[in-house]
Amino acid sequence: MIAPLHRRHFMATASAAVATSTALSPAVHAAVNAAHAPCHILGIAPSSQKLPQLASDYQRGVELGLALANAPQVKLTWLSAGPLPAAPARAVEAALRHWPIDAVMGWIPPLLEKKLSAITVKAGVPLWISDSGADITPTTEHHPLRVRHSLELCAMASALADKVHAQCGPRAFLSMGWHESGYDFVQTFQHRWRSLGGQVVGRHVAGLPEQSQEFDGLKQAIAFQQPDVVVALFSGSQSHRFTQWWQAQSALARIELAGFPWLSDGIPNTRMWTVASWPSADTADSAWRAHFEKAGLAWTPGALLGAEAGASLGSALAAPSNNARDLWASLRASPLSGPRGERLWATAASDSIGTLWVTAEPRNFRHSTAWLQCQAYPSLSASAAAHSGWTTGYFLT
Known part of the structure; x- marks a missing residue:
């Protein structure tokens, strides 16, 4: 029997986050309404040595989901985040000071989530959190401009x-x-x-x-x-x-x-x-499978989670909304949509649940x-399992 581990970083070797401003792909631009003023979203992509394709899968999934949702024109600026939260948190804080950012979204494990929540709440900017769900997160903290979904590991x-x-x-x-x-x-x-x-x-x-x-x-x-x-x-x-x-x-x-x-x-x-928490490609919705095939996007968990984020956020952006709080309120009141089928927000939008x-x-x-x-299975909470081991986000090594 192995003794419980204290939380600590697991083989953290990545360099500081690098910001790269990118417009959406041509396929996405063809699907958005250029007459609208662009919505500027700061995206955070995972940087994984274990799964080198994870960043590309998630980013391309987000863009595909936004395109299919017929959202208004969106500009994405992607940050490449390493396994430790300090560098991407600083980069986000700097970006919010210098750019007009409408929302922050990305692959954000719990330790980074804690830092970014404080930063985005102070700035009044909405935060969309995608994650593996490998660690249990507390459900007591609630903010109207924050939502979270995951692979639900x-x-x-x-x-x-x-x-x-x-x-x-x-x-x-x-x-x-x-x-x-x-x-x-x-x-x-x-x-x-x-x-x-x-x-x-x-x-x-x-x-x-x-x-x-x-x-x-x-x-x-x-x-x-x-x-x-x-x-x-x-x-x-x-x-x-x-x-x-x-x-x-x-x-x-x-x-x-x-x-x-x-x-x-x-x-x-x-x-x-x-x-x-996702179907295999041969049992998936045929329309979503066709979209992935047309985009040349592999049917991977990272891509599926990205597409779910893009499609759900894109649908909210396409609906009439007066301000960010209205937009995020509509998000929390509506099921997630994407290649995993309809999924619901858990209590206080702390995670996603579904089939x-x-x-x-x-x-x-x-x-x-x-x-x-x-x-x-019964509802999970922060007290449902012993917490021990790594603080680094799963896959982010």
Whole structure:
């Protein structure tokens, strides 16, 4: 059992944020009404070493969503944010002093959110927050000019515990990357699993600095414990390496495997249980799938979250509104719209909630089943799981 970690930065190596002023792409300009005065939005894109395409996916998703919403003319100035919040917070504060900014939106993890909330509230500028949802955020703080949606990873982890406990049995072995080990979704899974009467019979963290090989001791630990299910929490290229490792372990073939959806990306014919807050491309809304294909945009979580942000904000911008407070009030009163389908704001717009998709088939024969989140897991709050580990936003290393 690993002792709880104190919150700290995880391998923070990125340089200061760099501001690059960009107009929207030609496809977006073709869809907006040039007769309106431009709305100037300051955007914050993630800077990820783990997922290098994340920034482009999110940015292009936002632009696609804005285009499809037929919003008035929008100018975007993107900041490239590293994993630590100080540099992008300073850049936003400077931009608000020197430019007429109508709103700030972007991929904003909780530690950066705290800094930017103070800055934007003081300036009276609305703040749109997209995030992975890997850490639980307090729901007590409320401001009328702030909204937040996410990939809902903590909710996914809780729902995964429900589904796997019911289908596989009560004895789980947790296998995870060092990067994953300090985020709240790990604690959320364990909290929910134990509340169901389940037992975590072992844990293995891969990629620790002292390990000579990434998965040292993992096979022996699983074989010794003989769990009902291995819950594998990895991301990026490490998730692919784990799945390849798993496929080679014939001695573990009878044990069930579960994890987040990207565990099976690019690795066909691996049976596993997954829960996601977004549909796979083959089960998605056909119109949104066509829009992504036409734009040459991959069906990735980052792109989907960006498109949801752009489409929802764009729809609000297209509606008559006298001021920012009216605009943000209409946002909070309306469901989110985008390629994940209709999603709702949680209490005080602290996050998004909606349909989850559960799968348990080889990827080549996958049949996703919609699973209503409100039926799948109890409401999460800041007290629902122990907080420990990294402060850096998930993926932002």
